[in-house]
Ligand SMILES: Nc1ncnc2c1ncn2[C@@H]1O[C@H](COP(=O)(O)OP(=O)(O)OP(=O)(O)O)[C@@H](O)[C@H]1O
């Protein structure tokens with residue numbers, strides 16, 4: 352295993368970078384779409400069937416089958432695997448954002464409305480700041496799922512080529528060529544990537560959560 | 576705004592035959608409600624749980640829209656002005672969760688000023704002024720709500736509602752979550768404050784004693800949002816419109832009524848009618864009739880000597896047990912004779 356590592360180290364690093372880029376692109380698209388829709392539907396506190404059903408339907412799609420269908424529709428490549436990963440990550444982020452915003456105390460929201468805040472002012476100044484911790488929990492989960500699934504890029508025809516980074520799927524999806532050791536080492540790199548990213552997301556969550564919310568949470572958790 | 580805390584005293588609020596039926600319900604939550612709150616008065620809304628107090632209050636800032644009738648603030652209909660402008664010009668205080676936990680106290684107080692586009696300096700200056708007004712230390716400005724006690728939070732809630740010096744305030748059980756001592760304190764302070772700023776206030780409470788203390792007028796609602804009686808505390812206690820109101824204000828309404836008046840209002844100048852015996856108990860002129868009665872009972876005497884507030888040696892006159900008893904009943908012309916209330920006899 353040490354042998355495999357030292358023989359392939361720079362290649363592993365490049366593939367991990369590609370894996371990270373692929374996961375990150377899918378995650379960012381999912382965050383933009385998922386948080387927007389989830390938070391707005393949550394704010395309306397109506398059309399919840401939309402958020403929940405859309406989430407459930409997307410989640411029921413097996414990623415590999417989706418890749419196969421999209422090969423027929425749009426062909427091989429980066430777009431194919433990115434769409435597949437977005438379909439995986441989006442429902443997690445969307446339902447979390449929806450739940451986070453609907454979970455904001457109704458009394459507080461009504462106080463905001465009573466004071467003359469308009470809908471978007473309520474969403475941005477009251478609901479989202481209070482919903483950040485739960486939204487970020489969804490983003491973190493989605494990141495881990497995405498990294499764990501991105502190796503399927505190899506089946507979507509996205510592999511290392513000149514001008515293309517590829518993913519750890521190059522190794523994980525090729526056990527006959529790389530051997531069990533290779534698959535295990537590549538999987539370990541993917542796990543490290545997942546944890547690193549999750550750690551960074553936690554840091555981002557801390558930075559984004561308003562001080563007052565942190566204080567009220569620690570106050571709530573302090574022993575009586 | 577300058578040093579003066581308030582430059583915009585209250586304006587009249589009028590409900591004209593207002594009816595509200597929630598969608599999908601057969602009976603109205605507010606049924607043909609008509610009442611006028613004079614400018615600068617506190618109107619307490621009391622009634623049973625589900626009686627429509629909160630609904631009636633929210634109709635004013637249109638958090639809930641009514642089906643029929645009209646509500647006028649300072650003579651103009653609440654539906655004739657922009658809903659956002661209407662709400663920003665009405666102070667709104669609710670129980671518990673009113674404050675935004677993610678904002679500092681200063682930012683909480685500055686919410687409506689910010690919405691109205693005040694400059695940062697002006698908002699800061701106003702926050703300083705308001706913290707003073709609600710008697711909170713200036714170093715609270717940078718703290719967060721979770722770092723304040725319930726009573727302090729409620730003071731901030733008051734300050735926030737007063738931020739743009741609105742003529743009208745809506746308060747939904749604002750002191751309901753506080754312990755009795757803090758509640759009493761903050762009630763007193765609010766009354767003192769109200770003496771200065773003279774806002775028109777709609778104050779929802781389910782506590783009749785709080786209503787008697789706070790309300791210039793009290794509106795008693797019954798189940799179904801029907802107005803049972805509207806009047807001063809003295810009117811409600813002295814002549815409840817019916818058994819329901821009599822029941823609601825309590826069997827001890829005679830005693831409560833005695834709490835509304837002071838000994839000095841009842842004093843007869845010594846020597847005119849009753850020369851007080853030398854051993855008669857004394858009580859200050861600023862004591863309530865209820866206190867006087869209690870002192871009288873404790874002493875076994877039938878006459879009280881009333882003294883000057885600052886000088887307990889100066890007797891300003893006397894009050895007899897009969898006078899106190901009369902005070903329970905007088906100016907109660909509308910009292911229905913068929914209603915017998917326990918404790919009144
Ligand atoms: N959003 C709503 N939709 C439907 N019905 C409602 C709604 N809000 C209140 N009601 C009903 O209207 C009636 C009056 O409610 P309201 O909240 O005004 O009572 P309240 O006097 O404030 O009671 P409490 O003392 O419990 O606060 C109740 O029967 C209640 O169930």
Ligand SMILES: [Mg+2]
Pocket residue numbers: 628629630
């Ligand atoms: Mg209520």
